[in-house]
Amino acid sequence: MGRKLLLDKEHVEGIRYFDTYRREGGYRSVEKALKTMSPDEITEEVKKSGLRGRGGAGFPTGMKWSFLAKPEGVPRHLVVNADESEPGTFKDRYLMEFIPHILIEGIIVSSFALGSNNSYIYIRGEYAWIVDILEQAIAEAHNNGFLGKNILGSGFDCDIHVQRGAGAYICGEETALLESLEGKRGNPRIKPPFPAVKGAWGRPTVVNNVESIAAIVPIINEGGDEYAKIGMGRSTGTKLISACGNINKPGVYEIDMTISVEEFIYGDEWCGGIANGKRLKACIPGGSSVPILPANLLLKTAKGEQRIMNYESLSDGGFQTGTMMGSGGFIVMDEDQCIVKHTYTLARFYHHESCGQCSPCREGTIWLDKLLHKLEYGHGKASDIDLLWNIQKNIEGNTICPLGDAAAWPVAAAIRHFRDEFEWHVTNAQESQVRNFGLAHYADALETVAG
């Protein structure tokens, strides 16, 4: 069910290699764009498509492109953000590992639209073997005339370079990524100036997520209007969701943003239900930094409407009763999972990954980590819960980049929805070591799955 635009050929044998990819209709968008369209026309199609950045923030890609400054004689760059590091997220990895040419194809078209003759893929350092896959794909594209000088006789030159990071979540933030590309520590820059004006090496730069750039291929092939017909409301097109946690079928799924959360979790086509016959307890649907929701609020909004896997529906109710689409890192927790412990691992993650530039984040993430450690290991006091709340509140919005918010939100949401579980850890310190609190907030697996 549902249309696939990025993963439609995922099971074709040899799709990783140029010949197969081309035979299956690959690189048509390059031919169409370079031979029949102007850069502005391409940007216009991307605007019409309604494509929203797939890295997590959901900012309209076409609009981001239109902000790119074009001063005479200054080179511009496209930098693809492949620094996928948000816990729960592994969709870009899947795309690059198995269908690398769709990314290369998208980069060529996007580079032509933006006027980038040297484009970069900044990939997280741990994805070391994928660097080889991408470099092979780039070499194949070169050998077949889709990269290099005067591509398809259009007069457009383009090269793609792969840059490997070295282990730093913060480099997924676009200005930290640019610092890292320049060989520096990944400390985010103060904006403005925005990268569109002053990016890599001080030149106008567009930074886009892997999935966003791959989506340019179907947008150009089918037209922005056609792309916008898929999905619902302002959630146009398809979205890759990486599903993990206590489900029967963890993996990467392409959805068209019209299916319900319930269908996604229990449907055989996607997660296939909760593993080991357990019940659903909670879920973080958009990568670790978006608010966790208990099962009842996850499947239905506070208004009692069915929650849909798209930007608007997931954020329905704001942070009080809703969450966010984020990066599409879908983390499912069953009835045996301890929210305090899970939140502690996330707080430790953000403490580890804070770049240390802004005091609220540098100091605050240490405190979140320590207090949650105390609570989880049976040394917590009731006042620690309020202190946690206070600290996350003082981090949120007070930092240069969104890592501060990303560290604060999971803690806030866990306390908001599972305060009784935190309190239980205080009053049952011994027992909390061996058993999870789990009495409230459950929703039983539903008997029938709609659709």
Place this chain on the structure above:
Amino acid sequence: MTFNLTNIMVQFSKENLDKVEKIIQRYPEGKQKSALLPVLHLAQEQFTWLSSETMDYVASLLQLEPIEVYEVATFYSMYHLEPVGKHVFEVCQTGPCMVRGCDDIIDYIGEKLNIKPGETTSDGMFTLKLVECLGACGYAPMMQMGKHYKEFLTREKIDSIIEDCRAKSN
């Protein structure tokens, strides 16, 4: 470009020096500092870890001040700033791996090798490190070993991985 390599004992292989030249060409002229992360990766591949001597060498190679290299090498978690074992097990411990039982895997590796996280076995064969999310959440529990991931870990898989490592070095 020419490299000033006087008084430095560490030395890249010819192959790696060629790679450095190629990497520098990816960036605008005069921006060879951009090559720092990839060149540190090369250095770690050849020398297994980054000593201050190695970092000084990289600085001279890229015409940087040594501090520019130290501050980068200490920022990123993949660079080993101390000697490590021949095989480094970097086990993910973040939430999604936790819910799939990484704690048991970590304990098991520790017991089997008789080391704590952060330590290296006395024969210099294995190092156990705990790391944060490596982007393999759907294939948890998992660890990184060199260039590749080992996924869906079980106690049995750990046994065979350790056996393989030992067999290779005999």
